[in-house]
Amino acid sequence: MTPLIEFRDLCKTYVMGDTIVRAADHISFSVNEGEFVAIVGKSGSGKSTCMNIIGCLDVPTSGEYLLDGRNVGAMSKNELSEIRNAKLGFIFQQYNLLPKLDLLDNVAVPLLYAGKGKRERRATAQKMLERVGLGDKLHNRPNQLSGGQQQRVSIARALSNSPSVILADEPTGALDSRTGREVLEMLQALHKEGNTVVLITHDNSIAATAQRIIRLEDGRVTFDGPASDPKAGVEKAGAMA
């Protein structure tokens, strides 16, 4: 089985004047379909860099990134857009909903760029919103919602075009611990339904939600294994197992 996500000796360097920052330093790992992986590490360890590359928002400096067996580094901007639309569902720390659109239209944005018709977009968006428990707020604007609700909208949006990978970057970063927990439970539920989830966080207790941990330090992988392994360094929160 080809892995869904595969990093092969991947590097991303930034040149700042005469210093070279190795944000990703020879990273190799692969994620199979149906896995729930957390990428953890301290600030500046290279998590966002990895996330941008996984999310096809950026391309590696060297090495290869294969998504579903296809080399992303060789793709044109248009192809990257298509891949983002079809294969990836983003959940951002700041929700990143479009303030002028109602929830239905927000959730339907990926479907719009997928070229789906209006009727289909609305039907799918409504189904997704109902799934995250916001079926009664279809025509509200994002600013009429609490942070937790907004994050649920962004989960609905991430799911709307049935992506191969759900990519969550600090999804609980702006939420209190209780609503944060709700969001994590939702990610776990998605995983149980067979979705591939990649969670990016600096918080070990949040990373513990995942099945597998990839720990980054200074752009390098220092641990890659099951969350239950004591060397993963994430303490299990009993109720969440």
Add this chain to the structure above:
Amino acid sequence: MSFSESLSLALQNIWGSKMRSFLTMLGIIIGIAAVMVIVGLGNGMENYMTDMFKTIGTNICEVTLTGRDTSRTASVEDMYEVLRDNARYFDNMSPTVSMRGSIKVGTEELDYTNATGVAETYFEIKSYEIAEGRALHYMDMEARSRVCVIGSYVANEYYGGHAVGETIRINGAEFTIVGVMAQEDDEPARGMTDDVVYLPYSTAARLSGLGSVSSYSFTVIDEDNVSIAKTALENSLYDIFRSEDAYMVISMTQLLSVMTDMLNVVITILAVIAGISLVVGGVGIMNIMLVSVTERTREIGIRKALGAKESSIMVQFVIEAAVTACIGGIFGIIAGFGFSSLGTVIITNILGFDMEVTPSAGSIVLAVGASAAIGVAFGFLPARKAALLNPIDALRYE
């Protein structure tokens, strides 16, 4: 994303900030209204001139014999000969003698009335109808009779409508009114077509002490070939006088076309100047679109992360600019019609011209096309800026 979806997205954004959108459109609105009013004014003036010339007769060539640079002369008979020679082009001719003297009805002086000596053919040439009595006859020319035909205005103003058989004094001589013309103008007025007296040219020539008649009106058969007819006439006259300075042939159609050409040049220049405000309007749109791209950087980042291609973003912004310009264009057309009507009211009521400001369909089509083109052209740069934004930076933008 389909065109109609981009369109509805653009309309949502325009509607979302109505005041700003309106102010953005203002340049286009003013530009288009200005072009329409100026072109409308030009059309109005042209129509006005054409109408004026029509009353004179566009099928007429006026010949004036100046007698300059020649010892030869031409009699009325010679001119009838010229008409016969050019029967291919002209079907009629009448000498005309303008009287510059007093016209009196009883003791009342008619200062604005034109008295003209003409041949019996003149009424045919001008297609004037006689409402009462008779027209002038060939016999009147031969006999140099003191008879005349008057316009309806004179008949109504000074004779209470019953003028036939009455008398009128021209340069002190008493004339019997034998006929009254049918009303020509819709609103007969002093000094206009209906305020006239026609007497036999022979009588007029003698009365004003002229040896020979120096003005003639020829009617062309084919109005579309006036210039050929005019050349033929000039050739005949040259054969008589052997000098180009001895005569002058003026065709009303030619005069009209020269004048409308001149008018069109002036109007075009004015319209182009007004059109410059359209460019200013376009720059206004570009400016606001650039601001809008900056403001919406994060939105652009989000849309790109969710799968928008550069082309989708590009199209979205170009369409938004074009739609803004087109809506401005539509308001501009409405304003243009409004100002045109206002202009007509002002010109007719305050300046007293019977002229209508009529914007042409062509200028409207041009205006709308221009505004759409301006929208696309000036929306292009901001749209490109938006499309090329790096999604990672755009997503981080606060």
